[in-house]
């Protein structure tokens with residue numbers, strides 16, 4: 474689904490990623506880890522076509538990102554749900570409207586309005602659906618961000634530090650939601666610093682751990 478081959482990227486201040494080769498197969502579950510500033514968010518952005526590799530090749534759903542037309546980019550955006558690290562919302566809209574936003578801006582709607590209720594119940598936010606984002610707690614915002622990422626029924630979910638700023642119990646709840654999505658067949662990658670989260674996932678899902686170090690991505694061994 475997502476293939477990187479010998480990819481390099483930097484922001485003009487030297488090399489950040491180089492010689493990165495990795496593949497996210499359909500239905501796989503990956504963690505992406507590495508020190509702060511190692512390039513996890515940058516790698517995520519390369520994986521959903523937000524950034525274009527300076528060298529090497531990125532293929533999303535068998536299409537080379539550097540050769541994509543506007544329609545291809547729109548198609549990729551529909552098929553990859555991203556949970557951003559800072560989970561920004563429009564404060565004047567309700568939680569439900571924010572979750573619906575990816576559909577609204579693409580001029581689509583749900584086949585059945587009860588799907589929104591189901592989704593909000595699934596993330597445990599059905600009672601807060603009329604609340605405005607500033608009224609939500611950190612954990613509620615993270616769950617709303619996850620709901621917004623899955624509203625388009627994407628094939629892939631990329632979650633950048635989805636458990637940042639929430640307590641351990643909420644981290645496990647968010648992890649469980651991502652594991653459930655994977656069981657439904659979605660390809661999942663979670664960027665995280667939290668080794669305890671990775672360890673707890675291991676009993677629930679067959680997860681691979683990718684680690685960024687020295688500008689490269691390697692599969693981490695068992696001794697996390």
Ligand SMILES: Nc1ncnc2c1ncn2[C@@H]1O[C@H](COP(=O)(O)OP(=O)(O)OP(=O)(O)O)[C@@H](O)[C@H]1O
Nearest residue numbers: 484489507508509510511512513514515516558666
């Ligand atoms: N738009 C940008 N312009 C210039 N430098 C940037 C930009 N975005 C990120 N960087 C730099 O690139 C490096 C990697 O950033 P990135 O956010 O990918 O790391 P990260 O591993 O996700 O970090 P963290 O774990 O702290 O979120 C950092 O040194 C950062 O300052």
